[in-house]
Amino acid sequence: MSSDSNSSIQQIPEPTLRRLPLYHQLLSEKHSEGAKNISCTEISNILGFTAIQIRKDLAYTGAVGRSKTGYNVKELLYILEDILGYTKTKDALIVGAGNLGLALMGYDGFKNYGLNIVAAFDTDPQKTGKLFHGKAVFDISELEKLAKEKGIKIGILTVPSAFAQETADLMVNAGIKAIWNFAPVKINVPDDVLVQHENLASSLAVLSHKLDNLTSVQRNE
Amino acid sequence: MSSDSNSSIQQIPEPTLRRLPLYHQLLSEKHSEGAKNISCTEISNILGFTAIQIRKDLAYTGAVGRSKTGYNVKELLYILEDILGYTKTKDALIVGAGNLGLALMGYDGFKNYGLNIVAAFDTDPQKTGKLFHGKAVFDISELEKLAKEKGIKIGILTVPSAFAQETADLMVNAGIKAIWNFAPVKINVPDDVLVQHENLASSLAVLSHKLDNLTSVQRNE
């Protein structure tokens, strides 16, 4: 209530926000191909969303286009990178050095998104003290010290469901303010900590369900 | 138009569908704890969605509850497993044996969701011909033969963005009807092939954006 200097950012709807990285991806391709301008119609033809929706999405970013020409590629790219936080690097740590944790550790793509994974933590002595993808895996007991030392605010949670809550508690104690949760369970955190739930089971459910419908439709034809 | 015997399935909204696995997860915990019944209020207290929303979600599944008692845990669990396709195993293959592909290959959780990853494919001779997590990695040239032989309809796409489209084309040629796409680019496929886009960049964008707002709000306080 007190201030809404950032309300213009706040109010980007989540569905729009989720499409912005796709526009960014396309824009950066077009930019490297030397394109100067791009219209919603062109984006629409490539990405498959309607031009109207794209225009509305871009309006949320504050980007300004020109009639008949479209948007300036370089400028739009910059705006998107700024909004998506790709320009300022954010440190993060991973808790849970299982398969998924290690995969995320080794995923180079994150650096393009401004995410720098500093280290991982685990309880398994087979893993702690080693390097994976050039990054160290520490014992979970070191979490608080390292997080506070480096002021890390983002934690990626990739432990089995059964340990998700206790791990989240440790993260909160360590000063983590945003948790990207890959465990398919809800975790409880204080109000000032943010949880982003990444649920592969949900996506799989959608896929599986659509596939069911697809095949039953085909049977009916 | 001709038949809508499956319309009751078709019309489950995607947001609802994405929540169903969370209910399932909770229900299976409660079931193993010996709970016989559960109410929307109780689910609400644990998962944090409103009881009203949960009741509406469950209504889509056809589950029937009892006043004052709630739903029968075992029955609801069964209904959810059926809708989510957890009861019938579906074979899938992975194309792209990079970090993410290997992680998904090794993820035991999928078998609980009815997904059985049969094998992976890659072009890198360092990887092909080897076993990872007990599953073989074949050269991409074997894809069509194996997919058709085993009648595999689901493909998980974990190659770098630059190769996503050509890989998707290979999958389509191999008879794949549903592609779970982890590359952060749009892929074009025939109408009878379904694509489920899994975009970590989108989730990260949401996280990053919310974190930005969180910190700017805190600065303003």
Add this chain to the structure above:
DNA sequence: TCCTTATCGATATTTATTTATCGATATCAT
């Protein structure tokens, strides 16, 4: 047995998101 209360299920309302409409404008071809 009867009263209180928690809960469901159906319906209605509100809010969020997508899609459509249309005037203004800039570019291109004539």
Add this chain to the structure above:
DNA sequence: ATGATATCGATAAATAAATATCGATAAGGA
């Protein structure tokens, strides 16, 4: 220079989803 057209941006309409309301009902206690 002029006209045709593609495009944006603002506004309006339609659709989808979340939330609220309320009567009916079943359980448990007085």
